Amino acid sequence: MTKLWGGRFQKSAESWVDEFGASIGFDQQLVLEDITGSVAHVTMLGKCGILPQADVTAILAGLATLQDKAVKGELVFEVANEDIHLNLEKMLIDEIGPVGGKLHTGRSRNDQVATDMHLFLKNRVTEIIELLTAFQQTIVAQAEQHVETIAPGYTHLQRAQPISFAHHLLTYFWMLERDKARFTESLKRIDISPLGAGAMAGTTFPIDRELSAELLGFSSVYANSMDAVSDRDFIVEFLSNSSLVMAHLSRFAEEIILWSTDEFKFIELDDAFSTGSSIMPQKKNPDMAELIRGKTGRVYGNLMGLLTVLKGTPLTYNKDMQEDKEGMFDTVHTLVGSLKIFEGMVRTMTVNTKRLHEAVHSDFSNATELADYLATKGMPFREAHEVTGKLVFTCIQRGYYLLDLPLADMQKESALIEADVYDVLAPTAAVSRRNSLGGTGFTQVAAQLAQAKQLLG
Incomplete structure (x- = not known):
């Protein structure tokens, strides 16, 4: 041919x-x-x-x-x-x-393909922003049901302090809010028309690039014809923004996977987002969460792939730049699918409030409350920290938790401890009292929810 x-x-x-x-x-x-x-x-x-x-x-x-x-x-x-x-x-x-x-x-494939990709990403980024918003709405809806559900909070994957489960969920709302802001900001650099730049030097025909841009719904045109055909920053930025979203989804997926194990039993995923085993009849696997966690790596790879393609290409267009598309298409497909799956997974999951209640009543995540209690009585916090640590060690030796330890034993370490300490150590009290701005206290979480709803408009 x-x-x-x-x-x-x-x-x-x-x-x-x-x-x-x-x-x-x-x-x-x-x-x-x-x-x-x-x-x-x-x-x-x-x-x-x-x-x-x-x-x-x-x-x-x-x-x-x-x-x-x-x-x-x-x-x-x-x-x-x-x-x-x-x-x-x-x-x-x-x-x-x-x-x-x-x-x-009056045009070349060079400005033609650049125009196509600007149009493609402009439409897809708009769709992704809508999907991020839908996921945020689902997080808010789940959080509203669990403002006063107490859950263990973790650092180093070890029990740290009791928190509102809604507070934990809303952490991901704010991650997604930053993701939306990045994508929204990136639209300024996507919404530019390369059409009419020609192969790289413009054209001798008396074209009207502003008219072409207006017809395509672009807000501006590239000021430099060489930049117009060689720029792939907007794709790199899209891949970078997508990588951050996938990082956030992967972190959430890891927690979903942990929470759904028999060891945690904090949640149960809907059957529609789980799979079974070909040999073990009892299994219910969080495959969709695992798959999203795995697909994060391919999105990272797409970003690194394009950065590597671009690092040594001279101006303007080179055949190397044909490699800009597959990773872009794959990332769009992966990100859109991941957001849709995750939204459904969170919307339909069941929170095991009974198990969460048991968890926070059988650990030492209220130890900081005792240290703070002593500090409010005038004891230097570093000393209060040591006293509390000794009491935790005593509990471990006896098979107790702090709420089970007799007052007389507590007072052996400090006479400042009185009977009201048990009210302070109760998990619900521990959470409700943390009302510093952005804290896990119930009134702060309610304010956070109101702010989230306002942002969703």
Whole structure:
């Protein structure tokens, strides 16, 4: 098959070479964006008098036909035509005749593919922001049910202090809020039009780049034609932002996995987000959480892959940059799927409040309360810390917890300890008293929930 760019060549590559160099296997995902860009481009060519209106009308009709076929999944792409741009141009010529070849007037595949990716990410980032918001809403809904559910808080994966379970859940709300802010900010750098930059130096045709940008819904155009075709910062930024979201999801997934074990039993996942074993009938595995934890690595890999591709490429376009797409597509697919799965997983999970109650009444996570109690009585905190540590050791030796230790034994370590200490050591009291700004106290958590709802609007 003769290439659309083949006039200078006397010899064709073998088919396996074409297959190695072709991108149509993955960039066909840009089909609608490519057609959208072409519609804007040819409309602009007509407005500027570069193409006669009859040609513009014919090309627009042909593009409309291709778009309809694309939506219906009826387009057949060929490796011999390399990429989405040449495939569509060949289809357009087949559809309306040689006039279809005029579509490429005043543009290059270099600015064309950059335009496609800007359009693609603009739409997908908007979708991702909506998914992040939906997940936040689910977290808030679960948190509202568990403001006064007391759970063990951890540091080093060891029991630390009792907390409101809602407070724990809302931690992820704020992570996602920062993720949303990063994606929203990145839209400023995605929402720029490269169209009309040509191969790298602009064009001699009297085009109107601002008109093209307006037709495509872009807020601005690249000021430098070389930057327009070589910039992939916006994809790197997308991959970086996505990596942070996946890091947050992976941390949450790890906790979901731990909480659902028999050792914790803090939650139970819905059957729809669990799987069984082919050999062990009793198993209920948190596979979706595990898979999201695993997929985090591939998103990180996509980021590092593109950074490595870009680190040594001179200006402007190089074939290396064909490697910018697969990781981008894969990350979009992975992130969108992970957010949808996680939202459903959290929305349908059952919190085992009885088990959480048992957990906080059978540990030493209230030890800080005793140290604080002594400090409020005038004992230096460092001394209070030591006294409390000795009492914890006494409990361990006797098989007690602090609430079980007789007052007389406590008073052997400090005469400042009185009968009211048992009220202070109660887990509910321990949580409710922590009302510093942003703390786990019930009134603070309620305020945090109100703030979260206000942000969700």
